[in-house]
Amino acid sequence: MAVAYAISEKLVYTKENEYTGNTQYYYRMRYCPVCGTKRQRCLRIEEEGETTAYICKYAPSDKEIETAIGTCWVHEESTNKEFKKLKEIKTIKEPKSKPLNEETLSFRTEVYNTMKKLLIKYEKENLPKYKGKIIPLYKHHYEDLKKRGLNDEQILRNGYFSVPISNRKVFAKDGNYKHKITTAISKDLYDKFGNELLNVPGFIKLKDQFGNEYITYKTKVSNYLVETDKNGENVVKTDKNGKEMKEYVEIDGYFIPYERLGNIYALQYRLTKEVYDNKGKKRRYLWYSSKQASSGSPIAHHIPMNLKRIDVLLVTEGALKGVIASEFLGFEGLYEAGVGNYNNLLFTLQKLEKIVEKKFKIILALDMDKYENPDVLRAEKETIRLLKSTGHQVAIAHWPIEIGKGIDDALLYLHKLEQKIKEGEQLINELNTPELKEKAKEKLLQMKQIYNESKIKYKVV
Ligand SMILES: [Zn+2]
DSSP: OHHHHHTTEEEEEEEEOTTTOOEEEEEEESSOTTTOOOSSOOEEEEETTEEEEEEESSSOOSOEEEETTEEEEEEETTTOHHHHHHHSOOOOOOOOOOOOOHHHHHHHHHHHHHHHHHHHHHHGGGSOEETTEEOOSOHHHHHHHHHTTOOHHHHHHTTOEEOOOTTOEEEOTTSSSEEEHHHHHHHHHHHHHGGGGGGSTTEEEEEOTTSOEEEEEOOEEEEEOEEEOTTSOEEEOBOTTSOBOEEEEEOOEEEEEEEETTEEEEEEEEEEEEEEOTTSOEEEEEEOOOSSSOOOOOEEEEOOTTOOEEEEEEEEEOHHHHHHHHHHHTEEEEEESSTTOHHHHHHHHHHHHHHHTOOOEEEEOOOGGGGGOHHHHHHHHHHHHHHHHTTOOEEEEEOOGGGOSSHHHHHHHHHHHHHHHHHHHHHHTTOOSHHHHHHHHHHHHHHHHHHHHHSOEEEEO
């Protein structure tokens, strides 16, 4: 073996073997028989004309060493053990898929919460802080939530966290070399949870360059390539074989947990930049899901920090929107993943009412563009029918669409207007001419009028 490789090798240095006293020759190989690469980073050690070991940069063994080019692994030729190990490619047996019950749900919750903790562990220097606590969101994700009207306390309490940006480098456990944050977090999760991770939506099995299988979480999302057809509509491009064209882009976004009574049922994520789906439609909110484990269509529940009414329950579509609206209004809420999910909504509502031993008055707040969409209107009608058939009092929330399509945007608009009115009232006292005062009063009156006209109104149905 030594002869065959000698031509393409370069002697890098020599060293005395402290045990045998022989000279060890270290050769840099053009081709490494351990990992099979030609990257010229792996070494062969020769002693008394015999190969005794390889120091490989790419194929792990249980003998890890630090070198000038980072972590490498020793593979000893003499015992041949490591080589045998190498030939046995690591495969991961897929666990039996399990139904969503108390046990699998709490496992799911623990995995997601651990993922959040690991993001904090590896990225703490780059994350915002509040009262000594680290907010698990990259700055631009954090700012998006602030812009929507949530404060730091609410952000922390609601459990949002960023999808770790996969190309960031972090220090490995021993602190000696850096690797991708995705590798670090996936490894930690695998050590703790093992193959069962595949039963959690968003976790997938992949193969490394040596054919070894490993489990990681999704870091990419497909983005279909679109073009406009002759009617001006977006359509997905196809290649010459008629296959739809798409690319995979890194996920830059944050998770929105769909939580209920302390359990995370699923994670939705909000992308900073929209992608196109296979129908050529722009998508910003997607489910963290995988083939082995689906996110399902969960119903989220939330109790706001300043609960104002204990008999009212806000029902809307989408947990991000719903939670923000609940925080503004001071109403408890249930949020469906889609408007057509009313059967599941009612089932969840009845279960919740059994636990808390009360019947809620329901406020239904679907987006105000519902009048342009017959499917949404039909779903609203059906939801009301079901709610009433189970003896619930129902009111529909409405507001002018100009101040916001969703109830969260409308409430944010109203909140800002309210602040402006308050500021204006204080400012009036500081004005020193009667003319200015009169003008300001007039302006304030106008603002108050707009406020009253735009306020969320409830119609009992
Ligand atoms: Zn190698």
